[in-house]
Amino acid sequence: MLNKNTKILIIGLGLIGGSYADALSDKGYTVGAIDTDQSAIEYAKRRGIIADGRTFADGEFIRSFSLIVFCLYPSAMKEWIKTNQRYFAPDALLTDVCGVKRATVYSVQDILRPDLEFIGAHPMGGREVSGVRHADKNIFKGANYIVVPTRKNAQHAVDTCRALAETIGFRHIATLSPETHDEMIGFLSQLTHCIAVALMACKDSAKLVDYTGDSFRDLTRIAMINENLWCELFYENKDELIAQMNLFSAEFEEIKRCIETDDFQTMKQIMRVAADRRRLFDKTEEEERSEKR
Amino acid sequence: MLNKNTKILIIGLGLIGGSYADALSDKGYTVGAIDTDQSAIEYAKRRGIIADGRTFADGEFIRSFSLIVFCLYPSAMKEWIKTNQRYFAPDALLTDVCGVKRATVYSVQDILRPDLEFIGAHPMGGREVSGVRHADKNIFKGANYIVVPTRKNAQHAVDTCRALAETIGFRHIATLSPETHDEMIGFLSQLTHCIAVALMACKDSAKLVDYTGDSFRDLTRIAMINENLWCELFYENKDELIAQMNLFSAEFEEIKRCIETDDFQTMKQIMRVAADRRRLFDKTEEEERSEKR
Numbered sequence: 057m058l059n060k061n062t063k064i065l066i067i068g069l070g071l072i073g074g075s076y077a078d079a080l081s082d083k084g085y086t087v088g089a090i091d092t093d094q095s096a097i098e099y100a101k102r103r104g105i106i107a108d109g110r111t112f113a114d115g116e117f118i119r120s121f122s123l124i125v126f127c128l129y130p131s132a133m134k135e136w137i138k139t140n141q142r143y144f145a146p147d148a149l150l151t152d153v154c155g156v157k158r159a160t161v162y163s164v165q166d167i168l169r170p171d172l173e174f175i176g177a178h179p180m181g182g183r184e185v186s187g188v189r190h191a192d193k194n195i196f197k198g199a200n201y202i203v204v205p206t207r208k209n210a211q212h213a214v215d216t217c218r219a220l221a222e223t224i225g226f227r228h229i230a231t232l233s234p235e236t237h238d239e240m241i242g243f244l245s246q247l248t249h250c251i252a253v254a255l256m257a258c259k260d261s262a263k264l265v266d267y268t269g270d271s272f273r274d275l276t277r278i279a280m281i282n283e284n285l286w287c288e289l290f291y292e293n294k295d296e297l298i299a300q301m302n303l304f305s306a307e308f309e310e311i312k313r314c315i316e317t318d319d320f321q322t323m324k325q326i327m328r329v330a331a332d333r334r335r336l337f338d339k340t341e342e343e344e345r346s347e348k349r
Numbered sequence: 350m351l352n353k354n355t356k357i358l359i360i361g362l363g364l365i366g367g368s369y370a371d372a373l374s375d376k377g378y379t380v381g382a383i384d385t386d387q388s389a390i391e392y393a394k395r396r397g398i399i400a401d402g403r404t405f406a407d408g409e410f411i412r413s414f415s416l417i418v419f420c421l422y423p424s425a426m427k428e429w430i431k432t433n434q435r436y437f438a439p440d441a442l443l444t445d446v447c448g449v450k451r452a453t454v455y456s457v458q459d460i461l462r463p464d465l466e467f468i469g470a471h472p473m474g475g476r477e478v479s480g481v482r483h484a485d486k487n488i489f490k491g492a493n494y495i496v497v498p499t500r501k502n503a504q505h506a507v508d509t510c511r512a513l514a515e516t517i518g519f520r521h522i523a524t525l526s527p528e529t530h531d532e533m534i535g536f537l538s539q540l541t542h543c544i545a546v547a548l549m550a551c552k553d554s555a556k557l558v559d560y561t562g563d564s565f566r567d568l569t570r571i572a573m574i575n576e577n578l579w580c581e582l583f584y585e586n587k588d589e590l591i592a593q594m595n596l597f598s599a600e601f602e603e604i605k606r607c608i609e610t611d612d613f614q615t616m617k618q619i620m621r622v623a624a625d626r627r628r629l630f631d632k633t634e635e636e637e638r639s640e641k642r
Contacts, residue, residue, distance in 0.1 A: 180562050200560055230559055240557055244565045250604050251544060251568070256623035258600035259593075264533055265630055266523055267493055269473050272537050272630075274567035275544070279627040283620040287613045294608060300552075301605050305598075307551035311543050312594050315587055320580045327576040330549035334572040337558055337565075 057212065058123070058219040060084055065121035067136065069096045069109070071183060072153050073127030074191025078105045079224040082193050088121060090114075096188045105191060118143040123216070126152040129285060130160050130292050141169055150174040151217055155241060157204045157234040159292035165208050175213040176204035178237065179226065180245075184280045194225070201226035204237050242296035247304055249286060250297075252279040350505065351416070351512040353377055358414035360429065362389045362402070364476060365446050366420030367484025371398045372517040375486050381414060383407075389481045398484060411436040416509070419445040422578055423453050423585050434462050443467040444510055448534060450497045450527040452585035458501050468506040469497035471530065472519065473538075477573045487518070494519035497530050535589035540597055542579060543590075545572040 064080055066073045069091035077087045081104060089109040091097055097109035110117050113136075118124075122145055126133045133152055144150070150172060154160045161176035168174050181199035183190060201221040205214050214231065221229045232240065256279040290297055307326075314323035357373055359366045362384035370380045374397060382402040384390055390402035403410050406429075411417075415438055419426045426445060437443070443465060447453045454469035461467050474492035476483060494514040498507050507524065514522045525533065549572040583590055600619075607616035 180560065200562065202560065228559060232560075240560055243552055243554070244557055244561055248548070248565055248568050250601065251548065252627075253620055253623040254597055254601040254604055255541070255544065256626045257619045258596045259536055261536070261626055262629060264537055266521060267473065267495065267525075267533055268537055268630065269493065271571045272541055274570065275541050276627050276630070277567065278564045279623040280631075281620050281624055283617040283624070286620065287616055290608050290616070291611065291613065298605065298609060301601070301608075303551045304547055305601065305605075308543065308547040308594070308598065308601075311547055312591065312598075315583050315594075316591060318584065320584065323580055323583070324576040326550045327546055327574050327579065330546040330572040331574055331576070333549045333554055334545075334569050336555055337561065337569070338573075 058216055058223060062123050063088065063121045064123045064125065065090065065118065066106070066125050066127055067091075068127035068132070069093070069100055069106070069188045070127060071186045071188070071190050071195075072179065073125070074100060074105060074188035075193060075195050076125060076127065076153075076179075076224060078103075078191050079193035079196065081105055081107070083223050085223075088117065090118075091188075100188055100191075105188070113140040113143060115143040119145045121145065122148055123220070124148055124150045125220075126150065126154075128152075129288050130154045130156060131288060133160065134163055137164055137174075138167060141167075141172065144169070144172055146171050148172055149213055149216055151177050151220070153177065153179050155245070155289045156292040157237045157241075161204060161206055161234050165206060173209065173213050175209050175217050176206075176234065177217050177221070178202045178204060178241070179221070179224075181226075184277070186282060197225050198227045200228045200230065202237060203229065203231045204234050205231065206234065238293050238296045239300075242293055242300040243303075246290060246293060246297045247300040249278050249281060250290075250301060251304070252276045253281060255279070351509055351516065355416050356381065356414045357416045357418065358383065358411065359399070359418050359420055360384075361420035361425070362386070362393055362399070362481045363420060364479045364481070364483050364488075365472065366418070367393060367398055367481035368486060368488050369418060369420065369446075369472075369517060371396075371484050372486035372489065374398055374400070376516050378516075381410065383411075384481075393481055393484070398481070406433040406436060408436040412438045414438065415441055416513070417441055417443045418513075419443065419447075421445075422581050423447045423449060424581060426453065427456055430457055430467075431460060434460075434465065437462070437465055439464050441465055442506055442509055444470050444513070446470065446472050448538070448582045449585040450530045450534075454497055454499055454527050458499060466502065466506050468502050468510050469499075469527065470510050470514070471495045471497060471534070472514070472517075474519075477570070479575060490518050491520045494522045495530060496522065496524045497527050498524065499527065531586050531589045532593075535586055535593040536596075539583060539586060539590045540593040542571050542574060543583075543594060544597070545569045546574060548572070 063086045066077050066089045069089045081087045087106050089106045100106045157176050164174045181196045203217045356379045359370045359382040362382045374380045380399050382399045393399045457467045474489045496510045
């Protein structure tokens with residue numbers, strides 16, 4: 057389990073890695089980091105976000121940590137582990153922050169040194185900005201965190217992962233299988249990003265800026281997307297994302313059919329289902345707020 | 350033009366009508382209302398939202414007002430004017446709040462008594478609640494207002510309509526033709542409501558509530574829709590809405606094709622266009638905020 061002597065290494069010191077480091081250092085943990093960007097390491101040391109850092113896979117440095125958190129893109133993480141896992145301390149525990157899990161968890165577990173353990177996790181938070189200079193220990197306050205264990209994971213790894221999330225300040229910590237996680241994230245996050253991107257890309261809206269209300273802005277905020285990261289996430293979750301896109305398309309086309317054919321009886325039925333389901337989200341939000349009081 | 354002696358009659362005392370009345374009474378105007386719901390009239394009188402009201406088309410009462418604001422659904426407004434326009438004072442000015450303009454402005458102007466003038470307007474604000482009990486003079490603070498004149502309107506009517514919007518507290522007042530208005534609203538408002546409804550209706554998401562972040566909630570808030578009003582608005586703007594839905598569908602399908610065929614070069618290009626366009630909205634928001642300072 058996590059205790060104050062656990063030394064934590066962040067690999068990849070961007071917005072997420074930097075914010076993890078900031079929150080953990082703030083709670084009194086010794087946090088190190090590896091990032092190829094020298095200026096990111098120096099910035100983080102100067103600000104007290106990390107105790108020490110390296111710009112390369114320094115074996116002696118890496119061996120001094122017992123908990124490793126990968127904050128890299130999925131492909132970069134898999135490559136890094138393959139190349140450098142010989143440096144990890146015996147019995148080190150590895151975890152990550154990737155937004156897709158089947159494509160990361162199974163392939164890392166398959167190639168991992170037998171004495172090491174990798175447990176997948178997904179912090180569901182972020183910002184429309186990137187880089188350690190935007191790191192902030194508070195960005196995960198109120199956010200959800202998902203632990204994604206497989207049959208290869210021991211209970212103590214799940215417990216450590218949950219403890220890590222609690223320490224960082226996540227509001228709600230859940231456990232899902234890689235399959236359920238990827239379906240859920242395909243719908244709630246990847247599909248919604250595709251919708252926002254399609255809505256902004258389908259029409260030149262510059263002359264409409266003066267007429268937009270909050271709802272259009274709310275709906276499209278996530279269109280300010282990091283294209284390299286998201287293309288990788290879409291690629292790694294392709295089958296589930298396509299399945300969710302097809303679900304949405306079919307419903308959208310049915311709504312179009314209703315409008316085209318004046319079938320307002322069906323249209324109203326769809327609207328009632330949508331409104332009822334959406335209300336459930338506010339209800340749960342309300343309940344959580346009153347629990348906190 | 351609007352002056353403190355202008356007596357204003359609100360026809361339809363729901364959320365919008367009630368909020369108009371509240372703002373105008375607050376500014377010292379004499380505001381009357383007609384609504385078939387006796388309890389709505391009584392509530393509004395008790396709260397000082399209106400000075401007086403009727404539950405039926407009382408000729409003597411109606412004749413005492415020179416500015417009439419229809420806050421009814423499009424079909425109800427057209428019907429009301431056809432049946433009761435004989436009661437209006439000579440030279441009274443009529444305006445409205447309907448979310449579709451070609452289907453309302455032209456047909457009202459076509460049947461109107463020659464001494465009366467009707468000028469269309471669209472306040473772009475509202476809430477996910479309805480009824481005069483939610484009326485609030487502040488709901489239009491920061492919202493947009495669009496005056497929709499035709500060749501049949503005189504400049505003084507446009508000026509009065511703008512003055513009304515300024516008095517109520519709208520942030521930005523624009524002028525558009527009925528055609529441009531309906532295209533714009535088809536894209537910015539009606540299409541986005543169809544998207545939110547489709548997203549909520551396409552999958553049973555109850556078990557996903559615990560995993561949603563703010564972006565899914567933001568994207569779907571408008572799915573809590575008033576089905577009778579919105580079906581009428583969709584019906585009255587059918588051609589433009591279908592055109593905007595087709596634009597969106599084509600882009601969404603192109604994104605799906607990119608993901609299915611691993612065409613990430615095109616995908617990134619679409620993402621860059623979307624992000625650049627979306628940033629423009631925040632930029633304008635920033636500029637307006639700094640203008641206010």
